[in-house]
Amino acid sequence: MMLMDLHTHSNYSDGKNTPEEMIQTAFELGYEAVAITDHVWRTSAWVPDYAEHLKQLKTQFSGLIRVYSGIEAKVLTLDGDIDADASFRPLVDLVLGSFHRIPKPKGFYSKTKDAHISRTEIVEHWLVSFRRMLDNPLVxxxxxxxxxxKGFGIQHSQLPIKELVDLIVVSGKILEINVRYNSVDDQIIQMAAEQGVPILVSSDSHSVIDMVNNSVLVKDLSNRGFQRVDIERYIRNKNIPK
Ligand SMILES: [Zn+2]
Ligand SMILES: [Zn+2]
Structure with a gap:
């Protein structure tokens, strides 16, 4: 399996370094592939320029390291919509869907203002939006x-992990082991791996220093077989109209 890191940020969003610097670092770390996946909003007018820039970098680094373009967008609603315009999809190789906040019928839960809300209700709404995100063709x-x-004090044991993994299997989406947030002992990771879910180990680095520091874990987990996606093939297949 390729040694790679497919979740990193540059100064197009909240990262500290340019895409070039991130890619150069990935190359020096011995990675065979890297993706720049900056945070976007639906209104991010810079996405076409960003995609074009990454296209040039693919050529610039060709023969050294494979470069993929990506975006990360947060889940916005209980319908599983993400904060990315549909027109962004054909411009980049990969779209990451993530929960940066938990949607409720109007807006998002707040850790302070919604402290009195029952955890059951928050889990319920998280589940609804998670299920719907799995159906979102953008992701x-x-x-x-x-x-x-975790920020709401909700433990994994309070979630129907088996049901979630079954839904992920059916969705065909890739599950990320994010070394900032996950441990491979997470039940969801263990169960997903057993079920043959495609899994990526990524660093979510926001600087070259981050990338260097995180590379120890990324390489370790990769060597232990957790990097389980033929990404080239995945991108090829997703572009074939169904
Ligand atoms: Zn994120
Ligand atoms: Zn990120």
Missing amino acids: DIIAHPLSEL
Whole structure:
């Protein structure tokens, strides 16, 4: 399996380094592939320029390291919509869907203002939006799916993990092990791996220093067989109209 890191940020969003610097670092770390996956909003007018820039970098680094373009967009509603315009999809190789906040019928749960709300209700709404996100054709990779729940004191044991994994299997989406948030002991990761879900180990680095530091874990998990996606093939297949 290729040694790669397919979730990183550059200064197009909240990263500290340019895409070139991130890609150069990935190359120096011995990675065979890297993706720049900056945070977007539906209104991010810079996405076409960003995609074009990454296209040039693919050529610039050709023969050294494979470069993929991507975006990360947060889940916005209980309908599983993400904060990316549908027109972005054909411009990039990969779209990451992530929970940065948990949607409720109007807006998002707040850790302070909604402290009195029952955890059952929050889990319920998280589940609804998670299920719907799995049906969202824009999304390729489910990034750090459970990270936001911890902030509300919700343990993984309170979630129907088996049911979630079954839904992921059917969706055909890629599950991410995000080294900032996940441990490979997470039940969802273990069960997904057993069920043959495609899994990516990624760093979510926001600087070259981050990338260097995180590479120890990424390489370790990759060597232990957790990097389980033929990404070239995945991108090829997703572009074939169904
Ligand atoms: Zn994220
Ligand atoms: Zn990220």
